[in-house]
Amino acid sequence: MNPQSSPDAVPAGGFFTAAANYGVAAPRPRLLLVTLMLIALCIxxxxxxxxxxxxxxxxxTLSMTEVKATTYEALRANEMNTILFVTAVxxxxxxxxxFGRGWARWVWLLVCMLAGSALALIWVxxxxxxxxxxxxxxCAVYVMLVVLSCLLFAPSSNAWFRQLKELRNNPRRQAATPAAWQSAAPADGKAYDPYAPPGGLSGVSGAALAPVVLPPRPLTATAGLGLCVLASLAGMVxxxxYMPDVLAAQSVALGTGMMKNLVYGSLIVGTVIVMLLMYFIARASNVARWIWLVLAIIGFFNSINAFKTAFVVSTLYGSLAVIxxxxxxxxxILLFVPASNQWVRDTAQARRP
Structure with missing residues (x-):
């Protein structure tokens, strides 16, 4: 067994091997790979x-809220964008x-499963x-999602996430060949244990560590990040x-109960998600950059209908929404110009052996 792999890592050959090794320093365990595929299918x-x-x-919804039929298209567009937004998140x-971000499992568990389940129960x-x-x-799919979410924390998955974290903290250890990993032993004389807590790789000899120098962030990426953060915060404020006026224009009462909490909570959660994406984009995460692009595209199509309502509410509000x-x-666009693309590639290359 390759000591860099988890105990149930996919053997060489075939589609599963390519999927298990794509974009990561160590092959994904078979259980985790199948779990991720099934979760994607459920989504x-x-x-x-x-x-x-x-x-x-x-x-x-129209029959329950007694909204006029003229708002059917607007409500349909809002529902469609909500579905797309939830799917994208x-x-x-x-x-x-x-791609090996262990903290994302907790985001999935707390946000998508626990908090999301409350909304899902209402919709169902x-x-x-x-x-x-x-x-x-x-309902059956949601039950399956709960079971699959538990498998994200299986021992082999935990070992793989710990291993990737160790490799990210010490990128030059990836330069060690499988033979070096098999022949070398930690300082305490014990064999390599994939279930060992972080730090278990620290005693491996034969893998010379070199300082990792990351390329500086270009002006285009910095400006793009600043503009996205500025627009997101300004948009939330x-x-x-104007949210009470927007809902009034759509004949939806904001009220003081669940509807009010849901609307304002959605705005705050959406802003937090954007800030997290900006943080990881600032660290040259290509995955976060593409997630942001998908959300930006959904937001752009959503804004086409939102502008109509915004100008009905107020000319100032419509102008601010367009800006x-x-x-x-x-x-x-600045996050995807050639200079930003080169920075992301150079950073990824610097983190490799």
Whole structure:
């Protein structure tokens, strides 16, 4: 067994080997790889069900809130963007897990599973009113997601995440050949143990450590990050100020109960997610950069309908919404210009042996 691999790492050859080794310093365990694929399938299935019954969902919402029929298209667009946003967030967190970010498992557990389950239960309970068969399928998928989420914390997965963290903290240890890992022993004389706590690689000899010098962040990437952060914070403040007027324009009462908490909580959670993505983009994370691009594209299409409502509420609000969206667009473009792309590639290369 290659000591760099987890106990149930995928053997050489075939599609699973390519998937297990893609983008990581050590092969993903078979259990983790299958779990990630099944979770991705569950996300796609939930999204497909939501889109298949989107019209029924909108009609049911209209009947419950007694909104005028003229707001059907706006409500449908909002529901569609909500579905896409939730799918993108879940897919983004799953991608971070797949690329060895152990903390993303806790984000998945706390945000997508625990907090998300509360919203999912509300949506499924309502879905039983207009599509009971689809609601039963979604319940089964959610139960499967809970079971699969527990498998993300299996011993072999924990060992793999610890190993990747060790390698990230000491990138030059990746230069050691398998033979060196097999022949070398830690200082305490014990054999390599993949389940050992962090620090178990520190005694390996024969892998000379060299300081890792990361390339400086270019002006384009710094400016792009600044613009995206500025626009996101400004957008949250503007939305908090004008949200009661926006909902009133759509004949939706903000109230003081669950609806109010849900609206303001969504704004705050969305801003926190953006700040986390900006943090990892600032550290040259290509995965976070592409997750941000997907969210920015969804936000752009959402803004097309949002601008109409914004100008109905207030000319000032509509103008500010357009300006913040243009700033986000400019910042996103700066994150993907050649200089920024080269910085991400050079940083990734510097972290390799």
């Amino acid at each position: 796609l299935l939930i999204t497909a069900i939501d889109f298949a019954f989107l019209s029924e969902r909108v009609n049911f 879940m897919g983004g967190v799953l991608a971070l897990i797949a 309970a309502l879905m039983f009113q207009y599509a009971p068969g689809a609601a039963m399928i979604k 503007i939305s908090l100020i 913040t969206q243009l700033i986000v667009l400019a910042g996103t």
